[in-house]
Structures are given as C-alpha cells and as structure tokens.
Amino acid sequence: MDPNQKKNVELVDKVWEEQFKKNGETADLKTLIPISRVKEIMKEEADVEIPSETCVFMAKACELFIMDMIMRSMVKMKEAGRTTLEVNDMVDTLGDIDLETKMKDEKTQVSPNEDD
Structure with a gap:
C-alpha cells in the first residue's frame, strides 16, 4: 500500500472513530434521513407495527x-x-465491501465437530 492509500485509509478510520465517540456520548440519534420515509419503506413488505425506535x-x-x-x-x-x-x-x-464480508464470513464459520 502506497503512502497516499495508507493516509486515505487512516482518514476513514479517524472519521469512524469520531462517529463512534459522538454516538456513544449521546442517546439521541439525530438523523438526516426522514424517519417517516424509513417507516414507509419498512411497512411496504408487511402490514405490521414498527416501533418508532426501530x-x-x-x-x-x-x-x-x-x-x-x-x-x-x-x-x-x-x-x-x-x-x-x-x-x-x-x-x-x-464489490470491496462484498469481498470483505465474504472473507469475514469464511473466517467465522464454525466447522462441524469431528468428534460427534
């Protein structure tokens, strides 16, 4: 990884650290996405009650x-x-996110116990 790539990755990591710190300091999850629209999308599939916290x-x-x-x-x-x-x-x-997810899934899969 060249120095510029490393710098960019470190910047992304720093932003995430700040987000976790910010979200950990407050119980209020303010969002820019309209909650009413999220609820509308969630209710499209089934006629169920969805708590506002969700x-x-x-x-x-x-x-x-x-x-x-x-x-x-x-x-x-x-x-x-x-x-x-x-x-x-x-x-x-x-594509990168999908690949990372597949790699993590492969690492966390539990192999069958041969003793059983």
Missing part, C-alpha cells in the same frame, strides 16, 4: 452506511487521481 435506528444505520460508502468511494477516486466521484468508484467500493 425506525430511528434504521435511519441512522442507513445514514452511516451512505457516509461510509462515500468515504470509501472518495478514497478510490483519489487513488485514480481524479477530483470527481464516478459511478465506478461506488461500484468498486460495493
């Missing part, structure tokens, strides 16, 4: 996911020497 949590989770996607995509953009974020940066980022 909607707030989901809105915050979506907001953090979007923030992470943008940060990681901007790292790819900078690595390519561009100043404009492109769709390919987002697609590559999604």
Whole structure:
C-alpha cells in the first residue's frame, strides 16, 4: 500500500472513530434521513407495527452506511487521481465491501465437530 492509500485509509478510520465517540456520548440519534420515509419503506413488505425506535435506528444505520460508502468511494477516486466521484468508484467500493464480508464470513464459520 502506497503512502497516499495508507493516509486515505487512516482518514476513514479517524472519521469512524469520531462517529463512534459522538454516538456513544449521546442517546439521541439525530438523523438526516426522514424517519417517516424509513417507516414507509419498512411497512411496504408487511402490514405490521414498527416501533418508532426501530425506525430511528434504521435511519441512522442507513445514514452511516451512505457516509461510509462515500468515504470509501472518495478514497478510490483519489487513488485514480481524479477530483470527481464516478459511478465506478461506488461500484468498486460495493464489490470491496462484498469481498470483505465474504472473507469475514469464511473466517467465522464454525466447522462441524469431528468428534460427534
């Protein structure tokens, strides 16, 4: 990993540390995503009651996911020497996240006990 890539990764890690600290200091999960829209989307699949706390949590989770996607995509953009974020940066980022998830899943899978 070249020094610029390392610097970008460290920047993303620093932003996440700040987010965790900020979210840990307060019980109020303010979000930029409209909670009413989240509730509407959640209720599309089934006619169930959804507690408002669940909607707030989901809105915050979506907001953090979007923030992470943008940060990681901007790292790819900078690595390519561009100043404009492109769709390919987002697609590559999604692919990286999928690969990381698969690798973590493989590491955490429990193998059958041969003694049974």
